Amino acid sequence: MTTEEARPTAQSHLPTFIRRFDPAVATAFACIVVLLFLGSLYSTQFLSAEYLLQQLKVASFLGIMATGMMLILLGQIDLSLPWVVAMGGMMASAATAYGSLGQALAIPFGLACGILLGFVNGIGVAYLRIPSMIITLAVNAVARGLMVAYTGGFSPQDSASQAMRFLGAGSIPISSGLGIPIALVVWIVIGAATVFLLSRTTFGRAVYAIGNRERAAYLSGAATQRIVMFAFAISGALSAFGGILLAGYASHASQAMGDPYLLPSIAAVVLGGTSILGGRGSYFGTIAGVILITLLQSILQVMQMQEWGRQVIYGAVIVAMLLLYGRERLFR
Secondary structure, eight states, rough: OOHHHHOOTTGGGGGGGHHHHHHHHHHHHHHHHHHHHHHHHOOOOGGGGHHHHHHHHHHHHHHHHHHGGGGGGGGGGEEEEEEHHHHHHHHHHHHHTTTHHHHHHHHHHHHHHHHHHHHHHHHHHTSOOOOOOHHHHHHHHHHHHHHHHHTTTOOOOOOOOOHHHHHHOOOEEEEETTEEHHHHHHHHHHHHHHHHHHSSSHHHHHHHHHOOHHHHHHHHHHOHOOOOOOHHHHHHHHHHHHHHHHHHHHBBOTTTTTGGGGHHHHHHHHHHOOTSSOOOOOOOHHHHHHHHHHHHHHHHHHTTHHHHHHHHHHHEEEEEEIIIIIIHHHOO
């Protein structure tokens, strides 16, 4: 060992948790602070507890969908999110028309629809070896066709169940005029389960291994095809659940209700430091990305920027993050 190799670096003297902290996550949280400051310049209410809780409530819907989009860790992507979200919300609402039994089964039925579409995606990618972008776009088109056929091209008349409204629009009172949104609590529970799944289970370790190199993961004994299939099923379930919460929040489902969430969910995951090529990323980064995107949306709305402008910004963010993280991965 040479003298240079033996000499400790400045980084080696830092605490372990600092050395392990992803710079991308730190950057995302720093951007959140900057956005909060900029927002406060436009409105004095931007930093109020009531407004921040409302933003966290809005972020919860995106956060749940972005959790499913974390299958980017596999080096795959799910572009069927828009109409899986719509199908989950619309089918759950449709079940409420069948009396008390329908009310009780509304949420499970909506979830089952999302899981079914997720399995179709997973089987296509894992066993039929169809590129994820192709199969998920096809499934998105199928889901869209089924929902248009169901509604006859008109807005659905079914309303959300009481349980859906409680989860999507309810809150836990903490003081006069303030309450913790139930949707935020649901996101926290799902997030905690995701962190445990990715960091403490064989399934999670296999997801990272497949994202790094699927062939090596297979040779090491991982059931790669089964893991990919179930990862897409989880993504479908979370997309549908996001649609269920959205339907509960609005008291009814609507066609194309998931369209505004595709680019933001991808941007949130990538902004949080997850490599779009797979194998690297953390859920804490996704949380930061979700909050960052939500605050960005809020500021753009305050600035009265049109929808096309917001979409241009989302696309530019994804390209910029791909250049920042993806190129490093390609030439590593």
